[in-house]
Amino acid sequence: MSDSSRPDIPFTLTDIDVGARLVEALIAHVRSNGPAPIDYAGVLERGRLMYPHDETLGRAVPVGIGPKLAFVARFCEAGGFPDLARLVVKDLSGRDAKGGDLEIGGADWPVALAQLGAYVAQARAALPRNLKPRKERPAEVAWYAYFCSHREACAKVTSEDKKEIVNMLMSGLDPGTALRRFLAAKADFERTV
Numbered sequence: 001m002s003d004s005s006r007p008d009i010p011f012t013l014t015d016i017d018v019g020a021r022l023v024e025a026l027i028a029h030v031r032s033n034g035p036a037p038i039d040y041a042g043v044l045e046r047g048r049l050m051y052p053h054d055e056t057l058g059r060a061v062p063v064g065i066g067p068k069l070a071f072v073a074r075f076c077e078a079g080g081f082p083d084l085a086r087l088v089v090k091d092l093s094g095r096d097a098k099g100g101d102l103e104i105g106g107a108d109w110p111v112a113l114a115q116l117g118a119y120v121a122q123a124r125a126a127l128p129r130n131l132k133p134r135k136e137r138p139a140e141v142a143w144y145a146y147f148c149s150h151r152e153a154c155a156k157v158t159s160e161d162k163k164e165i166v167n168m169l170m171s172g173l174d175p176g177t178a179l180r181r182f183l184a185a186k187a188d189f190e191r192t193v
Contacts, residue, residue, distance in 0.1 A: 010127060013127060013131070015071050016120060017054075022044075022052060024113065025046040026087060026110045028050065031109070035103075037088070040089075071123070079112055081103040087104065136166065142153070
């Protein structure tokens with residue numbers, strides 16, 4: 001998984017906010033489909049349908065989903081719930097629910113939803129104090145300035161990738177850290193089966 005899956009690297013505000021929405025989307029998915037797998041784009045779309053005015057979720061892209069799913073996994077672990085993140089796969093072709101995923105269908109998800117707000121507040125309180133969130137336009141300007149002066153390092157960043165990097169900048173990361181973190185997440189995404 002990406003950097004945020006390691007306990008020594010904190011989540012960003014975006015990881016927490018989108019991760020919380022994904023918890024809710026995955027619970028809704030389990031309620032309507034059982035413990036069936038869902039792909040990255042599908043879980044993001046389900047979240048967007050539930051929260052159509054959430055701009056951060058609206059900018060989230062599948063390639064940057066790793067840290068958000070790490071948040072989902074940590075929430076489930078902290079609450080003693082089955083790991084909802086196990087249901088999310090890169091490609092659905094030939095995937096069926098595994099035996100271990102059947103416990104997901106029988107979990108007490110209303111209790112999980114009741115605990116989610118407190119867990120999110122705790123995760124937000126644990127954010128480093130030096131992160132200064134930005135609005136979208138200043139984040140885009142900061143990224144453009146960094147991109148112009150580091151073109152070689154940014155050569156493989158697509159316009160879709162830029163959305164996730166801007167989300168990280170809006171969470172308060174500096175452009176260099178956001179790029180490194182994104183490239184690690186992209187490498188994880190490309191290795192995922």
